[in-house]
Amino acid sequence: MIKPCALQEGDRIAVIAPAGSSDREKLQQGIRVLEKMGLKVTIGRHVFDVEENLAAADQKRLADLHEALFDPAIRGIFCANGGFGTARIAPMIDYAKIQRNPKIFWGYSDITYLLNAIQKFSDLVTFHGPMVASDLNDEIRTAETESSFLPLFTRESLTYDSRKMPLKTLTHGTGEGRLVGGNLDLLTNGLGTPFQVNTKGAILLIEEIAAPSFLINAMLTHLKQAGVFDEIEGVVIGYLQAEPGDYANVKGVLQDFFSCAPFPVVENFLIGHCKPNYGVPLGTNVKLTTSPPRLIIDSGVM
Structure with a gap:
């Protein structure tokens, strides 16, 4: 399996929402936590979009994912929240290009579909972990949850x-x-x-x-x-x-x-x-x- 490079202070990461739109306030609270870790955060263009047309939503979610995956300035991708629909975009992902440009991909819940698809077709280690809006907001966040991100910097087992x-x-x-x-x-x-x-x-x-x-x-x-x-x-x-x-x-x-x-x-x-x-x-x-x-x-x- 291919392991992505560890994060360093000052690295830029992307926050996207491939499974559904994000709560703006909770996302901003979570982003502040990531910034305190020394990371610079870019938000996907369609993170807050709410689409009744599922096909249109698929294309926007896929666009955010591909842009983050293939932008050389982005060192890691963290999902904002779960929801539904990631299975719909799994067949459209360019797995070969992911394999040539390995980076951290992090989420859980409905994101499970993408974690396993990327691992299977790109031979890339992915990460089942707390999400930015869902788990790092002021109401839910704990020190133990935050500590899950530390090994991304330290390479510790x-x-x-x-x-x-x-x-x-x-x-x-x-x-x-x-x-x-x-x-x-x-x-x-x-x-x-x-x-x-x-x-x-x-x-x-x-x-x-x-x-x-x-x-x-x-x-x-x-x-x-x-x-x-x-x-x-x-x-x-x-x-x-x-x-x-x-x-x-x-x-x-x-x-x-x-x-x-x-x-x-x-x-x-x-x-x-x-x-x-x-x-x-x-x-x-x-x-x-x-x-x-x-x-x-x-x-x-x-």
Whole structure:
């Protein structure tokens, strides 16, 4: 896998919104955080556009993405927020050109589709991490969430264990491989398409927002029947947001589904739609252990 270059103070980055328009005030609050890190920020031309015509919106979102990807002055691209529709622009992206111009691409939620598409067709490490308007605004932002950006500058590897989050082992073992995955709904939607996640020899990350337990069960079953778990080395379960009355049911689904898995499974990672929200590079090598539960991640930048 190709690793993008680390960031330095004074670098210019772009903020775009490939999945939907952004809240102006929250975005500005998040941009101030990035500027305090020493970064110069360019905002995509269509970040605040609201389009009823989806085809028109696709072209604008694609234009912002391509402009940021291929501008030599831009060292990294950070998504403002999630939403929907990134799957629509995935077939239009120039992946070969991305491969020739590697740079940091960062987001999560609906951006999962692009994280995995870019990783798959450009051989580029991408980053599942907190977004500018969604996670760096004054109401949601935490010091731990902000700390997720530091390894982009320092090239440090990451270790997530029970000192940072209340990890729980569902199936014991040790697994090593590249980290892939993201939002469970988007991973399921990609099945049977050219953008289906490749989990052979990989550690799979899953997270979800506001999905009821029966739907999580259905999506996991769909992934299983599509062969996603056949040659996998482990599963990292991020935050699965649930209604209070359904929380125990979600935990029961996970226990039932993974109880006999022939690979390690650890849950409760604070990755995804949560506070704090820790970032991880996708495509880098990781090691998942269960005694104690721990995820060790190679640096995503060079």
